[in-house]
Amino acid sequence: MATKKQTLLPILILLGTVAIAAAFVAMKEAPKEKEPKAFIPVVKTQTIDVGELTMKVKSQGMVMAKEQTVLVAQVGGKITKLAPAFIRGGRVKAGEVLAWIDDSDYQTQLIEAQASLASARASLQQEKAKGHVAEREWQQITNASPSELGLRKPQLAQEVARVRAATAGVSRAERNLERTQIIAPYDAIIESKNVGLGSFVGVGSSLGQISRTDVGEIRLPIADKDMQFLINHGTDSMVTLSGTFNGQLMTWQGKIVRNEGLIDSKSRMNYLVAQVDTPYDLAQPLRFGSYVTAQIDGLTLPSAAIVPRYLIEDRGLAFVTNDNALHFEAVNIIRQQGENVIISGNLNNYDQLIVSALDVPVEGMELTVMGKNQLQSGDSIATNTPVSEAN
Structure with a gap:
């Protein structure tokens, strides 16, 4: 049976151990409290380009000739000759003969008209002589005034009319002879040809365009x-025109020459007419039928910028000030241009535009600009598309 001493010894050892441990704990210094660090958001910025801006109005259309002419025969006959350039796509100069109509009958008509004119002139001279003879005879016979018939004035008037008619006949025959040649009225390109060698055409027949x-x-x-x-x-x-030539994108310069002044009843659009001089003589010809896009020079704004639409909030644009604080600047949206907008306002005082997202933006909050301070390993920020430039 265990003695009293044997029973108390383990208890005493345990109590001594607890006392020693408590002494060591009491001797240990309490840990120092760390001050909490403030969280400073990291943002990405981009310099905003503010300056004079010429606004552009975009459109599109098809290049057409200012004038088109249907070549029509004014006399009838057989086609005896065609110019080599009188084919689709051929280039011709003003005054160049494109086709010849058989003129043998018209040469005959001209000769006949000239003979009729010569005969009428001879008859007129004879009638004038007869009138002078009649006037002298009346003076020898009586002192009375002769009648117009006695002086052969009606006959003279008739011969004068015959000369005039014969002269007109010659002019008509000459015109008909000239019309046997189909002549280009201006520098042109052949759109179409409707006749061939040996074809017979009548008055009003279409030869081409x-x-x-x-x-x-x-x-x-x-x-x-x-x-x-x-x-x-x-x-x-x-206006700057853009299109393809031989598979490559090309640009041409033109000018708006008129506003049609009407709104199309179907499309509800206004129409401006741009003009390009000598389109086929340019280094890269601007061919008829080409589809082009156009940028028309518009108003010039003295101070404006182009930014993505998503960067504009209700409070305006977010900038980083010189002391790395957040500032919202109110802006005026002048025009939306695709995904961008043209803005104006007091933009010259701030140039660092925030282009990354902020979770809870507060005016005046401190920011860290990416690139100015080194990021720690593993840190990341969300970035957005940079500000686009003007077209």
């Missing part, structure tokens, strides 16, 4: 809301 090449025109539809951005309703504005 030509298009004038010294001027090309493009009708450009403009929405009514975009007319406010043009100077003088677009008239006299310069």
